[in-house]
Amino acid sequence: MRVYFRYALKETFSNLWRNRMMTIAAILCVAVSLALVGSALLLKQSAAQASVLWQQGTRVTVWMEPTASTTEINGVRTQLADLPIVKSCDYFTQTQDYNEAKKLLPPNEWAVLTVSAMPSSFRCIPTVPSDAFLVQNTFTGQPGIYQVTTPGSQIREMNKVIRILQIVFLALAAVLLLSASVLILNTIRMAIFSRRREVSVMKLVGATNWFIRIPYISEGFVQGLLGSLVAIVAVTALHTWYPLPNEFHLDTAALIGTNIVVLVVGIVIGSVGSAIAIRRFLDV
Amino acid sequence: MIRFENVSKTYKNGTPALIDISLDIEKGEFVFLVGASGSGKTTFLRLLLREEHPDKGRILEAGRDIGELPKWRVPYLRRNIGCVFQDFRLLPNKTVFENVAFALEVIGRPRATVESQVPQILELVGLSDKSKNLPHELSGGEQQRVAVARAFVNRPLILLADEPTGNLDPSNSESIMALLERINRTGTTVVMATHDKALVDRMRRRVVELDRGEMIRDQVRGVYGIDEGIAI
Numbered sequence: 401m402r403v404y405f406r407y408a409l410k411e412t413f414s415n416l417w418r419n420r421m422m423t424i425a426a427i428l429c430v431a432v433s434l435a436l437v438g439s440a441l442l443l444k445q446s447a448a449q450a451s452v453l454w455q456q457g458t459r460v461t462v463w464m465e466p467t468a469s470t471t472e473i474n475g476v477r478t479q480l481a482d483l484p485i486v487k488s489c490d491y492f493t494q495t496q497d498y499n500e501a502k503k504l505l506p507p508n509e510w511a512v513l514t515v516s517a518m519p520s521s522f523r524c525i526p527t528v529p530s531d532a533f534l535v536q537n538t539f540t541g542q543p544g545i546y547q548v549t550t551p552g553s554q555i556r557e558m559n560k561v562i563r564i565l566q567i568v569f570l571a572l573a574a575v576l577l578l579s580a581s582v583l584i585l586n587t588i589r590m591a592i593f594s595r596r597r598e599v600s601v602m603k604l605v606g607a608t609n610w611f612i613r614i615p616y617i618s619e620g621f622v623q624g625l626l627g628s629l630v631a632i633v634a635v636t637a638l639h640t641w642y643p644l645p646n647e648f649h650l651d652t653a654a655l656i657g658t659n660i661v662v663l664v665v666g667i668v669i670g671s672v673g674s675a676i677a678i679r680r681f682l683d684v
Numbered sequence: 685m686i687r688f689e690n691v692s693k694t695y696k697n698g699t700p701a702l703i704d705i706s707l708d709i710e711k712g713e714f715v716f717l718v719g720a721s722g723s724g725k726t727t728f729l730r731l732l733l734r735e736e737h738p739d740k741g742r743i744l745e746a747g748r749d750i751g752e753l754p755k756w757r758v759p760y761l762r763r764n765i766g767c768v769f770q771d772f773r774l775l776p777n778k779t780v781f782e783n784v785a786f787a788l789e790v791i792g793r794p795r796a797t798v799e800s801q802v803p804q805i806l807e808l809v810g811l812s813d814k815s816k817n818l819p820h821e822l823s824g825g826e827q828q829r830v831a832v833a834r835a836f837v838n839r840p841l842i843l844l845a846d847e848p849t850g851n852l853d854p855s856n857s858e859s860i861m862a863l864l865e866r867i868n869r870t871g872t873t874v875v876m877a878t879h880d881k882a883l884v885d886r887m888r889r890r891v892v893e894l895d896r897g898e899m900i901r902d903q904v905r906g907v908y909g910i911d912e913g914i915a916i
Contacts, residue, residue, distance in 0.1 A: 404792055598775055598786075604733075605838065606763035607790035609756065 404611065411615035412622060415591040422587040423623060429583050430627025430666055431634070433576030438635035438662045440569035442655070446648040447562040460486075460535045462522040463546040466494065472544030473520065480522055483538070485531040489524040497521055519546050577669060580627065584620050584673030589681045591619060599682065613682065617674050624670020631666065632659045685711040685842065685873045686732065691741035693727055693897075701727040703897040704741070709875065711841070714868045716884050717877040718908055719894035725877035728894070729844045732875070733765060734758050746841065763791055766835030766843040766872075770850035772827045774819040780806065780830050781815040787834045801837055809833045809863060825856025832863050836872070843867060845876040849883065857883060881908035 416423050462480070464473055480489045492500070498518045502510045526532050532550040539548045592599065602612050639655050686709040693702045702724045709715055717725045730736045731743055734750050742749050745761070753761060774783050781802055788798045806812050809829040819827050828848060835843060845864065849857035861883055868874045878884060884891060884907060891906025892899060 407789060597773070601773060601775060601786065602790045603759075604762065604767050604773075605787040605790055605834070606759045606761075608759045611759075611790060611792075 408615050408618060412618045415595075415615060415619050416622060418594060419587050419590050422583070422590060426580065426583040426587050426623045427627045427630065429576060429580040430624055430669060431630035433573050433580050434628050434631030434662045434666050435634040436569050436573040436576065437665060438631055438658050439638060440566050440573060441658045441661060442635065442639065442650060443562060443569065444566055445654050445658070446644050446650055447559060447566075449650065450648050451559060459551060460524045460526060460532045461549050462524065462535075462539050463519040463549065464521065465544055465546045466517055466519050468520070468544035468546075476522065476539070476542070476545065479539075480524060483535070485527050485534055487525045487527045489522045492521045492523060494518045494520045577665070581669045581673040581676075584623050584670055585677045587623065588616050588620055588674045588677035592616060592677065592681050613678050616678055616682065617671060620670040620672075620674025620677070621667060622670070624666040624668070624673075625663075627670070628663045628666025631662050635659060635662065685709055685713070685746060686875070687744040689741050689744070691731065691738045691743060693724075693731065693736060693738050700897045702731070702738075702894075705899050706741075707892065707899065707902060709873060711873055712868070712871045714865070714874045714887075714889045715876070716887070716889055716891045716906070716908075717875060717894065718879070718884060718891055722896070723894040724897045725894055726846060727897075729767075729846055729875065729877060732842070732844060733762060733767070759791075763838060764841045766838065766840040768828070768831050768835050768843070768845040768848045770847040772819070772824075772831045772851075774827055774830055774834075776819055779816050779818055780811060780822070783819070783830055784834045784837050787837050791838065805833045805837045808836075808866070823856070824852050825859060828852060828856070828860050829863060832860065832867070836867055840872065842873045842875065845874065845878075847878055847880075848876065849878065849880050854882070861887070884908040 462476060464476065477489075477491065480486050494515050495518075497520060498513065498515045501513060501518065505513075524535065526535055536548045536550055539545055599612060635658060636655065639650070643649055688705045688707050691702055691705045692700070694700045705728070717728060719725055727736060731738055732745070732750075734753070737751060742751050744750070746764070750761060775786065778786060784802045784805060785798045788801060793801075803812065803815070806815055809832055811826060811829055811833070814822060814826065819830065822830070828851075832848070843864070848864070849860055852860065857880060864874055864876065865887075888905045888907070891901065891903045891908070893901035893906075
């Protein structure tokens with residue numbers, strides 16, 4: 401057994417080395433496609449997590465007219481405080497809103513704003529997220545109120561964009577994964593072809609089929625494994641160096657989970673590619 | 685040791701390779717298989733290795749019907765059969781020692797066995813001093829001796845040789861023949877397909893002649909041509 405283990409290991413690595421250019425191509429192809437798969441998975445999880453967080457803390461913003469009188473503002477404040485469907489509210493003065501706009505908007509846009517032209521606002525959290533629209537309906541059109549917004553529409557739009565991105569990522573990844581397994585199949589085929597004399601001698605002297613096959617299977621396995629390891633490094637680097645902000649930020653557990661999926665897919669791709677190559681090209 | 689019972693084999697293109705062959709080869713026998721190209725000699729040997737299946741009849745080796753062996757047992761059958769070919773089939777990037785050792789390694793023999801068996805067999809074929817050479821550094825006769833060493837290192841019960849002297853000059857052919865005879869004397873059954881008339885005539889061993897797939901002669905002490913020998 402030990403003898404065979406050493407033999408199989410030696411054969412595997414000498415095959416990989418012999419076809420090193422093809423091997424590198426196959427590994428890179430697996431790596432790129434799996435990095436895409438990993439990123440798409442992370443994106444999906446981020447989007448799901450962000451939607452949940454947003455729903456939990458859906459905020460209704462009641463924007464007052466910049467010209468609204470103190471009476472009107474106080475009237476809205478009392479009304480909000482009395483409404484049972486509103487859990488809590490924070491009042492943002494015109495100055496506070498101006499400063500926030502300064503942070504959010506590009507310089508050429510906020511440059512034209514002035515504090516006096518900014519609306520003040522009430523940022524409220526409804527008791528139940530779905531009541532956000534009820535709050536919106538109650539206050540829209542009241543005197544002194546400019547408009548009432550809920551983030552629902554933005555969430556919907558953002559989710560749509562994320563979904564499209566995901567589909568694009570996954571479609572690209574699927575095509576690349578397919579080409580990766582074809583590349584692996586091809587490298588194994590070349591390895592088999594370059595050793596056909598040895599294979600025929602092995603058959604003659606009575607080597608078992610699995611004895612002949614295992615080095616080739618493990619060659620595909622190693623290519624898939626190395627490819628997925630490169631992809632894991634890429635996905636982890638992306639997660640660490642370019643973390644997604646706020647609600648999108650994922651914890652380490654999600655990253656580990658994604659990396660496990662990437663690893664398994666890589667190994668499966670490599671093994672399946674080589675298994676097909678063996679079935680088609682290794683006549684044992 | 686080997687028994688063919690009404691064996692027929694036709695290739696997919698309709699060419700009959702063997703037609704209704706029945707014969708017995710005893711343990712320790714030396715049999716020449718003669719006949720023109722395309723007479724079915726190679727098919728005969730391929731059937732023994734179970735590289736081909738007969739369409740009709742059955743083949744027994746050591747009392748076992750090899751047609752009934754499950755596929756995964758075939759390698760174990762082949763471990764009892766050594767093979768030598770006209771084109772030697774050595775691995776060009778391995779030394780003489782490694783070529784012979786390869787036959788033991790791929791059937792999972794431990795290192796110690798390899799280290800002790802290979803020098804012995806190289807001694808037998810007279811190539812002890814060339815064990816570190818690569819095949820291309822050897823003459824044709826020497827390469828064939830390496831091939832014989834590889835076929836015999838596992839001490840098979842049967843040795844099949846498909847025109848082993850086809851690429852060799854007369855003196856090298858003689859030395860290969862002498863080697864096969866020596867192996868035969870250890871009790872190994874040898875079946876040798878050949879075109880070498882001089883060799884067959886000189887050896888006076890059993891001769892089986894095939895002609896377009898049919899067995900037209902089986903003589904105990906035959907020659908390459910017709911008669912002279914005693915028919916069974």
